[in-house]
Amino acid sequence: MKNLIVYSSKGGNTKKLAEELFKQLPEDKDIAPVSTAPDPGKYDVVCVGFWLKGGQPDPAAQEYLKNCTGKIFLFATHGAAPGSDHAKMALNKAGELAANATVIGSFSCQGEVSAKMMETAANKDPQPPWLGDAPAAKGHPNTSDFMELSEALITAGLKTKAEKSTGSMVS
Numbered sequence: 001m002k003n004l005i006v007y008s009s010k011g012g013n014t015k016k017l018a019e020e021l022f023k024q025l026p027e028d029k030d031i032a033p034v035s036t037a038p039d040p041g042k043y044d045v046v047c048v049g050f051w052l053k054g055g056q057p058d059p060a061a062q063e064y065l066k067n068c069t070g071k072i073f074l075f076a077t078h079g080a081a082p083g084s085d086h087a088k089m090a091l092n093k094a095g096e097l098a099a100n101a102t103v104i105g106s107f108s109c110q111g112e113v114s115a116k117m118m119e120t121a122a123n124k125d126p127q128p129p130w131l132g133d134a135p136a137a138k139g140h141p142n143t144s145d146f147m148e149l150s151e152a153l154i155t156a157g158l159k160t161k162a163e164k165s166t167g168s169m170v171s
């Protein structure tokens with residue numbers, strides 16, 4: 001099975017998650033930013049990563065998702081709490097955008113929000129719904145997110161339990 005990881009990342013959080021995903025997936029695999037993504041036709045599964053902007057996948061990822069066909073695995077980082085309605089709705093939106101593809105699984109976690117962005121968001125009226133969760137995003141994605149990612153990849157059938165730990169085999 002050959003997997004492709006394509007990610008969109010402005011501040012580096014989603015890139016970090018994408019690189020961990022790359023590390024955890026068994027061979028054969030490729031990784032690329034969305035701007036230079038290769039032809040997905042020769043891959044069995046494409047893992048598409050994005051960050052949330054305005055409660056949706058970021059614009060570059062939206063364009064990519066619209067053109068996806070075949071099997072895809074979605075992953076994302078956001079300021080909103082993990083598992084929040086805000087995060088769930090954004091993942092659902094990603095699935096809707098990828099109308100010609102089959103979503104085989106997904107994972108999302110918080111990604112650190114810069115102090116400058118938090119200040120900008122705090123000055124908005126109304127303030128965005130994710131702002132209250134954003135301070136807790138500090139330091140994410142982290143190793144505990146990577147362990148949850150591992151479970152999501154196993155559930156999606158992209159790796160086995162033998163490849164469970166991050167980067168190395170468990171006994």
Ligand SMILES: Cc1cc2nc3c(=O)[nH]c(=O)nc-3n(C[C@H](O)[C@H](O)[C@H](O)COP(=O)(O)O)c2cc1C
Pocket residue numbers: 008009010011012013014015050051052053054055056077078079080086110111112113114117128130
């Ligand atoms: C312009 C902007 C808009 C954002 N909008 C949202 C949002 O709607 N919902 C959310 O949960 N997080 C939002 N965030 C937080 C980012 O999604 C989060 O920090 C993410 O991890 C950034 O990923 P990146 O470092 O890969 O760019 C926003 C951040 C920025 C800079």
